[in-house]
Amino acid sequence: MTNQKHQFDASPVVVEDLAPALRLSLRVKPAHRETLGRALGLDLPTRVGSRAAANGAEALCLGPDEWLIVAPEGTDLASPARAAYADAPHSLVDISDREITLRLSGPAVLDLLAACCPRNIAAMPVGAAARTVFDSATVILWRDGPTDFRMDVWRSFAPHVRSLLTQVRTEIAAGL
Known part of the structure; x- marks a missing residue:
């Protein structure tokens, strides 16, 4: 649109x-990448510059432990990320504005x-x-x-x- x-x-x-879209800045150690990705329902690519998409969201690898996630406005990715925090410590910041x-x-x-x-x-x-x-x-x-x-x-x-x-x-x- x-x-x-x-x-x-x-x-x-x-x-x-x-x-406008939901934009999230994600930092997670490589050891926890897969666990958090499963919780978000999104593959977090490992090669800088590569993208993955699922369920209307896209993840872009910006660095070895950094991703930009873009999804339609109103998408709730914070709740599943919070639920996975004990198993996959991370930083997830809403940078939409x-x-x-x-x-x-x-x-x-x-x-x-x-x-x-x-x-x-x-x-x-x-x-x-x-x-x-x-x-x-x-x-x-x-x-x-x-x-x-x-x-x-x-x-x-x-x-x-x-x-x-x-x-x-x-x-x-x-x-x-």
Whole structure:
């Protein structure tokens, strides 16, 4: 679902806000990863940048003991995590209000991202995700398809990122 509040509709790239979601920052020691994953009903991948999905939720491995979990708003993952705490000590923090998610799609999306991101986005496989920077803002970039990305950006950096996206989209459109 998308929230059309901030949609820019000029091709070759469409930028739109996605609906709010539950976002959880999870830290758990590798020895307890499987136990907590079972309690959450979600595989917690072990390779940095890999994702897993189940029951409408997604888990992204950000580090050896760090995951970002995204699920539809209203999903209760805190209760099963609390119930498993004795067997799998962990830190689970709701960061839902900290970030927004933008969908970036279209034939020139790789050019748009390359303008402000030092990472080789074209080499990022579909289905992967990564923590990176977009200009000076730390973002999580999810590659959902060959020309379809999601970008999680801190709410406080959103105006700056939106401004850059608009500027680069204008430059790309002028060059086509």
